[in-house]
Amino acid sequence: MAIEENEFINIRLEKLAGIREMGIAPYPPHTPERLPVEVLRTTGETEDVLSTSGRIMAKRKHGKTVFCDITDPTGRIQLFINKKNLDEESWELLGKMDLGDIIWVSGALFVTRTGELSVRVGTLLLLAKAARPMPVVKTDADGEVHDSVSDPDFIYRHRCIDLMLNETSKSRFIARSRIISAIRNYLDSDDFLEVETPVLQQIYGGAAADPFVSHYNSMDEDCYLRIATELYLKRLVAGGIHRVYEIGKDFRNEGVDRTHSPEFTQLELYEAWTDYNGMMTRFEDIVQAAAGAAGVGPVVQFAGHEIDLTPPFKRVPFVPALHEKSGKNLFDWDAARLSALAAELGLGDDIKDRPALLDKLFDHYVTPGLIQPSFVVDYPVELSPLAKQKDDDPRITERFEAFIAGLELANAFSEQNDPIYQREILEKQATGSEYRSGVADEEFLYALEVGMPPSGGLGIGVDRLVMVLTDAMSIRDTILFPYLRREQ
RNA sequence: GCGCUCCUGGCUCAAUUGGCAGAGCAACGGACUCUUAAUCCGUGGGUUCCGGGUUCAAGUCCCGGGGGGCGUACCA
Structure with a gap:
């Protein structure tokens, strides 16, 4: 079976082809040395060139400057990508990158005017192109969450998305x-x-x-x-x-x-x-x-x-507890009497044997109170x-x-x-x-x-x-x- | 298994009594060198789960099927 056809996947497959035409491998076998995002975060501002990698979770374009957020399991960090800091080819590659792509970057760390620690990206590599879009979760100024994936069926079938987003x-x-x-x-x-x-x-x-x-x-x-x-x-x-x-x-x-x-x-x-x-x-x-x-x-x-x-x-003895909660000494009742009681309580009239009835009645009278x-x-x-x-x-x-x-x-x-x-x-x-x-x-x-x-x-x-x-x-x-x- | 209920662009959701299928995000094109839901201008995207039926007209009502949720049953 071929990859599913839809508008979004097709667009990405075209970009993928474009990347290959540039002579860039979209799925290289090795990851260059990297630090966890968390390490960059705790390092803070530095002129040292540090490297990390992760998934693009947000992309904000401003002409010759692009801000991206990438995440790895240890956290999220912003990338400051400016045309003048990159070679021609990387800038072109950036244009073919989408939310969900997995990338590697290196650069110095600095704090932006708005106070966000960012990587001033000098080198940008693609590690894995995402062929399929993933839902983008955003929280707006009012704290309202857009696009959270909540459909249980979707979550269970595509646990990878669930783990990424939730x-x-x-x-x-x-x-x-x-x-x-x-x-x-x-x-x-x-x-x-x-x-x-x-x-x-x-x-x-x-x-x-x-x-x-x-x-x-x-x-x-x-x-x-x-x-x-x-x-x-x-x-x-x-x-x-x-x-x-x-x-x-x-x-x-x-x-x-x-x-x-x-x-x-x-x-x-x-x-x-x-x-x-x-x-x-x-x-x-x-x-x-x-x-x-x-x-x-x-x-x-x-x-x-x-x-x-x-x-x-707490210890709750079965027979005394049943007696106490029901107000009746049910353990001494025979099956017929228990069955009649069960039917009366709407617990079903098809149960005949005594132990099953006792269990049923216990579930009715006692279990719900066992918080x-x-x-x-x-x-x-x-x-x-x-x-x-x-x-x-x-x-x-x-x-x-x-x-x-x-x-x-x-x-x-x-x-x-x-x-x-x-x-x-x-x-x-x-x-x-x-x-x-x-x-x-x-x-x-x-x-x-x-x-x-x-x-x-x-x-x-x-x-x-x-x-x-x-x-x-x-x-x-x-x-x-x-x-x-x-x-x- | 049974009962109730839901299924609408990629995601989250609208659509009055049955009356032209919409929005936000995402996508595409453009502008923009400090943004963070970036912003602004523009564009495309739908067999409304599937198959029948009623009707001038069905996302909406009816029947059948598929899938989900909740409840219930089975599970010493």
Whole structure:
């Protein structure tokens, strides 16, 4: 496919041809020595000839003088380009330069009459001609912004433009990377080992979502993209790697919304000799480290709330909280009664099983009130097939989910390590699934049979953590290249 | 998946009840040696997402399709 035809691109392609005719390479392979824009800025006025390079973001022509603003990742600086300071050829080249072009300049630094530090350009080189125009963002005297690119579809499809023009977006992605580094640093320095487990799986597990199905040609068998890393990581705990984690993509073949993406980044960590209480501390620590890396906290703005990230986070026991908020002892109700209540509340009349109903009602009564960081603890056993039951009440498991502003950020348990009990649960789950063809993950069960020490496990939605720490209202704003429908 | 809603030059947005498709920025030509939304003079640019329909007349109303946004459902 050839480059798109439009008036603006054609004009630039003509200029490009003109530049080639002048014998100038519009895409030279090397950049001459340069200093970051920021260094020029801090240097200030000097007769020394300094060099830098960047993208032309503004061009103001005044006959024989042209002012340009160029930017690099460290900042913006004005160029003062006067015909008498340039050779003939460079002046002609300047005429063929457009907003968006990437150039190299050198010259002394001086302050203009209006007080702007500028490069008095003596040498001008083209490093890369922009063939496509980019939207020009300008702020007028009234502070009104012209041409900011706000169409979400445009931003997601052309993230390069978004990063160039929207400072919030750029700093959010920088924060994201720093958050992930900080998590690694925290865990590595506490003797956790980072591992990589399979993305392509023959039997998927560790969560309840539908998988993406693929096919391995040379073995002629179907396989799945992982929906969680849980079952592999626990096999490693059984094998003696007692502090282990993985940060990676999970894939879930479910709907997309503000808080769900079909591929998303999850941290899962497992730690022997501890339980879900230990995981609460880990979560609190990780949030602290992440906030520090993002340059925010202890109080952050998110979704219109002031969120105080100072630990310890609130503990909200599932059954009592549901009782309190609903005014009814719902945990003792049977499925039929719960179903009737759900229908009455407009939560749908198609839900039949008790655990799903309890979860639904909890979401209705309790979750919206969980604005400050909270751990919902001690879930009904039916909702938590991989968690250990409490000593004093087998109907309840040692499990928590972490919420901030109603958003679920983490899920953790005291890990189930009873191989007999776990087998029952997984075999039941396997026969109830359209993809599992009745097969449970025997290798995982094998590991439990060999023996896994009592352990805590924690899964954190990294994209969602980034949302909270950078005040993003959509998970797509935290993912550089979110999945979008094919353009027609 | 369902509901509501939006789609107009490159970008951001106008267009009364259905009545000649416009503006700012960007672009092109010209003037201009300290500007910063530079300014001034001039010019071009539209299958109004696509396909049907109603009408003397459709950006606007109706039907179908595509894409987006929001909500909702699924996601232990």
